[in-house]
Amino acid sequence: KACWRCSHTRLFSATRVCSSTMTAWVIEKYGSNEVLRFSKDAPFPVINYPNEVIVKVFAAGLNPIDVSMRGGHGAATFSMQRDPLNVLQSGSEFPLILGREVSGTIMECGLDVKYFREGDEVNLRNLFTSHVCLVSHKPKSMTHTEAAGVPYVATTVWSALVNTGGLTEDNCATKRILVLGGSGGVGTFAIQLLKAWGAHVTVTCSRDAQQLVGALGADCVVDYTAGPVKDQLEALGGKFDLILDTIGGQTEHWAPGLLKPWSGSTYITLVTPFVHNADVLGVADGMVKTAALWTSRVFKHIAKGVHYRWGFFAASGPALDEIGALVQAGQIQAVVEETFNFPRVPEAFQRMEKGHARGKTVVQIT
Numbered sequence: 289k290a291c292w293r294c295s296h297t298r299l300f301s302a303t304r305v306c307s308s309t310m311t312a313w314v315i316e317k318y319g320s321n322e323v324l325r326f327s328k329d330a331p332f333p334v335i336n337y338p339n340e341v342i343v344k345v346f347a348a349g350l351n352p353i354d355v356s357m358r359g360g361h362g363a364a365t366f367s368m369q370r371d372p373l374n375v376l377q378s379g380s381e382f383p384l385i386l387g388r389e390v391s392g393t394i395m396e397c398g399l400d401v402k403y404f405r406e407g408d409e410v411n412l413r414n415l416f417t418s419h420v421c422l423v424s425h426k427p428k429s430m431t432h433t434e435a436a437g438v439p440y441v442a443t444t445v446w447s448a449l450v451n452t453g454g455l456t457e458d459n460c461a462t463k464r465i466l467v468l469g470g471s472g473g474v475g476t477f478a479i480q481l482l483k484a485w486g487a488h489v490t491v492t493c494s495r496d497a498q499q500l501v502g503a504l505g506a507d508c509v510v511d512y513t514a515g516p517v518k519d520q521l522e523a524l525g526g527k528f529d530l531i532l533d534t535i536g537g538q539t540e541h542w543a544p545g546l547l548k549p550w551s552g553s554t555y556i557t558l559v560t561p562f563v564h565n566a567d568v569l570g571v572a573d574g575m576v577k578t579a580a581l582w583t584s585r586v587f588k589h590i591a592k593g594v595h596y597r598w599g600f601f602a603a604s605g606p607a608l609d610e611i612g613a614l615v616q617a618g619q620i621q622a623v624v625e626e627t628f629n630f631p632r633v634p635e636a637f638q639r640m641e642k643g644h645a646r647g648k649t650v651v652q653i654t
């Protein structure tokens with residue numbers, strides 16, 4: 289669907305302390321956790337285009353990519369987005385505010401913004417480059433803390449399953465789906481969306497997460513720490529129509545073999561080499577290498593009767609609206625594992641670095 293209320297935003301952070309500055313956690317170079325610095329004078333965003341809004345952020349969700357970006361992952365790709373003509377000096381992205389999804393209220397609207405009004409409660413996924421940002425009304429049944437953990441994983445799952453995998457509310461009921469890695473931010477959301485649409489869902493996770501994913505609706509749960517996961521999945525009997533892989537690495541060598549061949553079945557992995565290749569080789573050479581890799585894998589799998597795809601996050605306000613309706617209907621809930629208040633942002637990053645997530649980590653700003 290086209291999103292007619294698409295609004296560029298320049299936001300993320302915290303509270304305004306005067307008209308031109310705000311408090312925020314920033315980094316001024318890439319590195320480990322000590323590069324995070326609390327700033328009272330981060331530049332306050334301004335509305336540059338009539339379809340922009342400014343959002344006062346009450347809570348922000350963290351994702352593995354925020355930790356990676358703190359260390360410089362994606363610097364080449366995001367710098368190209370910020371500065372496509374490459375006219376700015378190296379390091380011009382600093383001070384950089386990390387974070388990719390928030391919940392808050394609209395503070396100011398550009399002149400063309402009709403869909404939102406000041407004071408509306410919204411959640412959204414933002415890009416710092418401001419090229420795309422799609423905002424959705426926050427589901428009323430969710431707190432800001434809960435809503436902040438939804439946009440990035442929800443629109444990633446939507447993009448992978450709906451746009452890439454071709455799943456819809458109407459065609460899911462007959463499908464057997466495998467989610468590799470069901471206990472993290474993406475997995476816990478994917479299970480719920482698939483169950484809301486009536487699919488049969490099999491999930492892999494660690495032993496201690498079995499109860500969590502079962503409570504979210506998973507029909508079959510396989511403990512990947514209990515022995516070769518491929519054998520366990522084969523022992524269940526029956527092949528899959530679609531696999532969503534949030535783990536990557538070795539899984540891609542064996543998982544497509546669990547799909548029903550020659551029936552339109554699809555393996556979608558979220559762990560793709562695009563950003564890494566751009567970091568190592570530069571954007572242009574990285575794209576060439578990535579395209580060659582993608583093509584070879586797609587054709588290798590087509591020869592075996594299954595589709596091989598990469599899934600990517602794609603911002604979508606309409607998707608968030610549809611997800612909001614499922615939330616309001618009680619079919620999807622936020623899975624927030626741990627919250628940290630604003631002064632504890634470095635601890636929140638440390639929590640993310642430990643891994644073994646059971647849902648989302650959220651920072652409460654106010």
Ligand code: NDP
Binds near residue numbers: 470644
């Ligand atoms: P999280 O860190 O929230 O969750 C990862 C989960 O996987 C944890 O619960 C972990 O628990 C579990 N896990 C680890 N190893 C295995 C395994 N071998 N089998 C089953 N489960 C395992 O990450 P997210 O859910 O947020 O993201 C998942 C992946 O998707 C990340 O690599 C992320 O970068 C990628 N992603 C890609 C996007 C894109 O646009 N392409 C967008 C969003 C995410 P435990 O270790 O205890 O088992």
